[in-house]
Structure formats: structure tokens, C-alpha cells
Amino acid sequence: MVDDTIPVRPGEELEINVLEKFLRENVNGLPNEPLNLQQFSNGYSNLTYQLKMGEWEAVLRRPPLGPVAPKAHDMEREHHILSAIHPYFQSAPEPILFSDDESIVGAPFFLMERKHGLVIDNEFPEGIAPTVERCRRLSHVMVNQLADLHSIPYEKTKLMEISRPAGFIERQVVGWISRYERAKTDEIKELMPLIKYLQQSIPKYSQTSIIHYDYKINNAMFNQDLTEMVGLFDWEMATVGDPLADLGVALSYWTEVDDPELIKIGLGHASITTLKGFLTREEFIETYAIRSGRDVSNIDFYVTFGYFKLAVILQQIYSRYKKGQTNDPRFSQLGKTVKSLLAHAANVAAKEV
CATH class of the missing domain: 3.30.200.20 (Phosphorylase Kinase; domain 1)
Structure with a gap:
């Protein structure tokens, strides 16, 4: 183990x-x-x-x-x-x-509960070769579990007591913009066009499901042969909301080999999703659509918002570091990663305008 x-x-x-x-x-x-x-x-x-x-x-x-x-x-x-x-x-x-x-x-x-299994981040565990077949199978486990989470009958759970699904995505856009402004440390030229795009492109119709909202491969735990997910962690952002927002956030973490360098290594190292065999973001979207039966035609807005949300999370951490509220050396370069994420999000948005 x-x-x-x-x-x-x-x-x-x-x-x-x-x-x-x-x-x-x-x-x-x-x-x-x-x-x-x-x-x-x-x-x-x-x-x-x-x-x-x-x-x-x-x-x-x-x-x-x-x-x-x-x-x-x-x-x-x-x-x-x-x-x-x-x-x-x-x-x-x-x-x-x-x-x-x-x-x-x-x-x-x-x-x-303490769960046991394999947590994967930037490399496969010792003794497990990162074959194309294994990478592809692991990709499908990730997609399928996300789609299955979104299929839970949320109306039967007590999550409705702490959730407001109506108007979810509009509140999210407004709220995460506000969070960024409170944690701001540097002037970034791409910020205002990106914020304008997000404000003006909020979908008029959205779907509803339970969402994890921080869904990424190193928040999951797998069995020894990587064929099943046995644990999913960090549920603090979970709620009842728009499943495509959850998908967009997942895709913001799902880096590809051709992504800008700071997107790939902004947290210190490249994710294993850059290895050959892992689904591309486009393939992830297509596979999710088939598994869930959901309309994903406006996914680009949600991917853009996913990058922005991730940038804000890192900016909040970087702001605490700059103020001396934490001295973890891992946080010292997060400002550069935030700039790269915002620029990447602005590029995705520009393709839609």
C-alpha cells in the first residue's frame, strides 16, 4: 500500500x-x-x-x-x-x-472515514506503468463517476436545505468576481475583458444536479489496478447547482500536453493527464455527454468560468501568502500561475466572441 x-x-x-x-x-x-x-x-x-x-x-x-x-x-x-x-x-x-x-x-x-487506495497526481505509483490503455481507462473512470454523481436524485437528499439551484450560475459568476476583487494583488490586463465576457454570457437556461465543484484526479482515490474510484475527497464546495459548471471546473484541471507551460506546471508539476492515452478535453466532454445524456453545446462558457474560478482560488491563497498569513513556500509563485490562468481563460473566451 x-x-x-x-x-x-x-x-x-x-x-x-x-x-x-x-x-x-x-x-x-x-x-x-x-x-x-x-x-x-x-x-x-x-x-x-x-x-x-x-x-x-x-x-x-x-x-x-x-x-x-x-x-x-x-x-x-x-x-x-x-x-x-x-x-x-x-x-x-x-x-x-x-x-x-x-x-x-x-x-x-x-x-x-479513512479510505485506502491509490491517489495519483503527477506520476503513476511505482510498479504501475503508464500505458496508453491504462491512461484511457482511468480517464473513463473519471468521466463516468462525474456523470454518475450528477445522476443522483438530489431532491431526495438533505442538500436542498443548504442549496439554491435557481439562479446558480449567475450567483457564481458574480460571487467569484467579488472574491477576486477582495484578494487582488496585481494588475492583470486580461482581467476586465474576461469579466465582461462572463457577465454577458451567462446561460439563460441551466440544468440542475448535485455537483462536487472541485473535481480533479488528485482529489480521487483508486483501487490497486486503477479500474475503480474508491474515494472522492474535498467536498467543501459541493452543492446542488449546474452540472456543466462542475464539468467546466473539472476540465480546467484536466491539462493537455499543448497547454501553456504555466497552466501545466503552475502547481509545481504537470498532471498525469498530459500523458499519452488520457482523453483530451474535447473527448472528455463527448464521453460525458454520452454517459449523462446532457446537452453540452454551451460548454465553452463553463470551461472559461472554470479557469477563472481556479484562478480566484489560487489568488486567494497567494493573497494570504503576500500578507504573511501563511509561509508555505509552495505559494510564492502562485501569482504567475494566476496570470497565466486568466490569460488562458481570456483566450478561450475570445474564441467565442
Whole structure:
């Protein structure tokens, strides 16, 4: 089994004695063995830890350190989402509990099921060759799971209690523009034409489904032969909204070999989706349309918005870095990536105008 955890990073430690006491008071059936704490190495945002006591294990998620954007990193909401989705979509981890007692780990947090499998980012695990056939099959797993998530009868879940599907995409465009303006650090010439395009091109009609809204290959976990998805993580943005917005976001992460260099390596390395055999974005769209039966004729708007949304997320992180609210060296070059994403989005938009 591939080890996907690391020792806890300096500055991100938890009070292990306080946490263990809380667990023993609130989780049934824990073994009489000490708590062991590790951290998951992936991720730029929320802090995620592995908890182990003998054979018992779980995952703890809490918000990042320092001030965060309003309504972002809502642990209670993510716990609620998993509670609603897990019965219909087994790749979603089963939630265990939520706590808003900030004295335990310094912020609200929740516990969820620990899943095991392979998480893939910029390379295949040792011993698994990246053959064309394997890359293509993995692509289809990603597309099919997204389409299947969108087929869940959302009306039967409790997600409607925290969702407003009517007017979803218009609120998203307005909201993400506002988030960018609050986190702005540099002048970028492509920004205003891009914003104008997004404001003027909002679809008059949109579809409705449960959406993950941060769907990418390194948020997924696969079985040992990469034929099934056994886990899908980072549900904090999930809601009931426009499935094509979810598809557009997924495509913004799905880089191709001919993409601009900063799009491919903006987060430090190229995604495996640039390898031969992976579906192109166009093939991803076509495959999704067949699997879901949905009309994808206006997907270019959603892809443009997907790039813009990703740029805003990275800009928020970069803004926190510039203000000294986090000192993670991975964040120092995100400003260049934001500029490249906005320029790429503007180019996609220009082809539509």
C-alpha cells in the first residue's frame, strides 16, 4: 500500500493529548492504544490529518491557518454534504462527527472515514506503468463517476436545505468576481475583458444536479489496478447547482500536453493527464455527454468560468501568502500561475466572441 501521509508539518501541529481526550469522550469503541497523528501531504487549502489508534483510523479536516475568505472552509457544511451524499455515492467518505469546539484543534473540524487506495497526481505509483490503455481507462473512470454523481436524485437528499439551484450560475459568476476583487494583488490586463465576457454570457437556461465543484484526479482515490474510484475527497464546495459548471471546473484541471507551460506546471508539476492515452478535453466532454445524456453545446462558457474560478482560488491563497498569513513556500509563485490562468481563460473566451 502506498504511504500517502507525512509527519505533521512544522506550524500545523495539533495538541495530541487534547484531541485524544476528545475522541475518547465522543467516539465509541476506541482501542486502548495511544493516538498516532500523521498529515496528508497533498492539498493547498484545508489541513487534513490521519488519526490512528491501533486498528482504528479516521481522517480529520480543519480549515487552513490564518484568516480565510468569508464562508470558505465551512467544516460543518462539508460534514452535512457528506452525510447527504454518502448513501448514494460510495466514493464519498462516510462522516463520523463534527465539532465546533475550537479548543480541540484550534478551529471547527470534522472526522470522516479513512479510505485506502491509490491517489495519483503527477506520476503513476511505482510498479504501475503508464500505458496508453491504462491512461484511457482511468480517464473513463473519471468521466463516468462525474456523470454518475450528477445522476443522483438530489431532491431526495438533505442538500436542498443548504442549496439554491435557481439562479446558480449567475450567483457564481458574480460571487467569484467579488472574491477576486477582495484578494487582488496585481494588475492583470486580461482581467476586465474576461469579466465582461462572463457577465454577458451567462446561460439563460441551466440544468440542475448535485455537483462536487472541485473535481480533479488528485482529489480521487483508486483501487490497486486503477479500474475503480474508491474515494472522492474535498467536498467543501459541493452543492446542488449546474452540472456543466462542475464539468467546466473539472476540465480546467484536466491539462493537455499543448497547454501553456504555466497552466501545466503552475502547481509545481504537470498532471498525469498530459500523458499519452488520457482523453483530451474535447473527448472528455463527448464521453460525458454520452454517459449523462446532457446537452453540452454551451460548454465553452463553463470551461472559461472554470479557469477563472481556479484562478480566484489560487489568488486567494497567494493573497494570504503576500500578507504573511501563511509561509508555505509552495505559494510564492502562485501569482504567475494566476496570470497565466486568466490569460488562458481570456483566450478561450475570445474564441467565442
